[in-house]
Amino acid sequence: MLTPFERMIAKRYLWPGKGEAFIALVAGISVGVVMLSVAMLVVVMSVMNGFRGEMLDKFAGLNGHAVVQAYGGKLDNWESVLQQVRETDGVTEASPLIEQPLLASFNGRTVAIYVRGNTEEDIGELQPQLLFGDLSRLQPGAGQIAIGSRLAANIGARVGDTITIINPQGRATPFGTSIRQVGYEVAAIFEIGLYDFDETFVIMPIEDAQTLLLLGDTVGLIEVKVTDPDNVGEILGSVAQSLTGRAQIADWKTINSTLFEALEVERVAMFFVLSFMVLVATFNILSSLVMLVRAKTRDIAIMRTMGATRRSLVKIFVTTGTTVGAIGTFAGLIFGFIVLYFRNPIVDGIAWATGVQIWDPQVRFLTSLPSRVDPWEILGIVALALGLSFLATLYPALKAASTDPVQVLRYE
Structure with missing residues (x-):
């Protein structure tokens, strides 16, 4: 304490006098550099956390945290496997799923799509x-589907239009395999927020997908959601052992391993x-304190002759420098949160000013710039800035405490 x-002395040194404008300028620059460095750390780390979190949430929303995938694309006796997965500790949800890449045609345009057969839930x-x-119109046998917004824009389809889905693996005939073409009415258009999914996905009831793909009563996948996505492998370890030779379990880390490892x-x-x-910002604090000590050498000598201890001088200059770092740190937090709040308008403004689209959904997967603040990470950034600011004050403070008043005041 x-x-x-x-x-009083520390407060006086925080606000240099009229003849110390240069020292005040250096101290102000130190505050500004600390503020900008902390703000940049907060913004960059929060955006990267948001990108990873949004990707995981959207992938999990479509494919769960893991999928049980049958060898050969058909999971026989899938009802018993589904029941086993649901009874596993740590599993919150499990449901059958069909996925198959096919083709779709509308108004003379043919595009690649990804058909998904989902349960009503x-x-x-x-x-x-x-x-x-x-979405309530997507009932088994009704011939209704839902398509992604990008797919709808690419082929020019709207709600009520009928698109043709083409399955190259049709029924066998004496003249060869006939291509299966089935028309479906667009009942809904959705936007998940992942560009690739919105551009290719077609959702239909799982019964309609079985009919289209000639699967009978089988399914290809079982999607699973768990309580702890980071430990999905351990949670489903017993299920994986029991399905050896019949199916394999691929979790979100495996399916998107390259992307998430890169992130x-x-x-x-x-x-x-x-x-x-x-x-670098703390070096500015160090330099401003060194200049302050040099400028206040006479004052330090006078305080020593009046009875001020070396410990008091160390505390004064450490408090002065750490306060500068603390002001810059908390100003950086405020500035960083403001930037995060207005991040998407800022991105749009930069794109408008430069004429370059810096957030292209085709490259970034997500349609908007995400953000997710981690409180523990923010505490780590604050601790880093304050800790380095404190260390930067030690040399100038010890230098001030070692001042010899006799040498300084000899010629005064």
């Missing part, structure tokens, strides 16, 4: 992503690199 004398979970139409490496690298900006 500071004594009233130490607190899974189709209902798309309600928050619904743009147009009515994790980039996240660690960015934090390491941007931490050097905080280090």
Whole structure:
């Protein structure tokens, strides 16, 4: 704790006098550099956390945290497997699923699509992503489908239009395999937020998908959601052993391993690199304190002759420098949160000013710039900035405490 004398002197040195404008300028620059470095760390790490989190949430919303995939594309006796998965500790939800890449044709245009056969409950979970139409119309045998917004834009389809889905693996005839073509009415248009999914996905009842793909009563996959996505492998370990030779379990880490590993490496690298900006900012604090000590050498000598201890001088200058770092740190937090709040308008403004689309959904997967603040990460950034600011004050403070008043005042 500071004594009233130490607190008064530290406060006085935080606001340099009229003849110390240059020292005040250097101190102001130190505050600004700390603020910008902390704000940049907060913004970059929160955006990267948001990108990873949004990707995981959207992938899990479509494919769950893991899928049980049959060898050969058909899972026989899938009802018993589904029951086993549902009874596994840590599993919150499991449902059958059919996925198959096919072709779709509309108004003379043919595009590649990804047909998904979902249960009624899974189709209902798309309600928050619904743009147009009515998902309740997707009933077995009704010939109704839901398509992604990008797919609808690419082929020019709207709710009520009929598109033709082409299955090259049709029925065998004496003249060869006939291509299966079935017309479906677009009952709904959705937007998940992942560009590739919105551009290719076609959702239909699982019974209609079985009919289209000639699967009979079998399914191809069982999607699974668990309580702890990071430990999905351990949760489903017993199920994987029991299905050896019949099916395999692929979790979200395996399915999207390249993407998520790249994100994790980039996240660690960015934090390491941007931490050097905080280090550079603390050098500014060190330089401003060194200049302050040199400018206040006579004052320090007078305080020593009046009875001020070396400990008091160390506390005064450590408090002065750490306060500068603390002001810059908390100003950086505020500035960083403001940037995060207005991140999408800022991106749009940069794109408008430069004429370059810096957030292209075709490249970034997501349609908007995400953000997710991790409180523990924010505490780590604050601790890093304050810790380096404190370390930067030690040399100038010890230098001030070692001042010999006799040498300084000899010629005064």
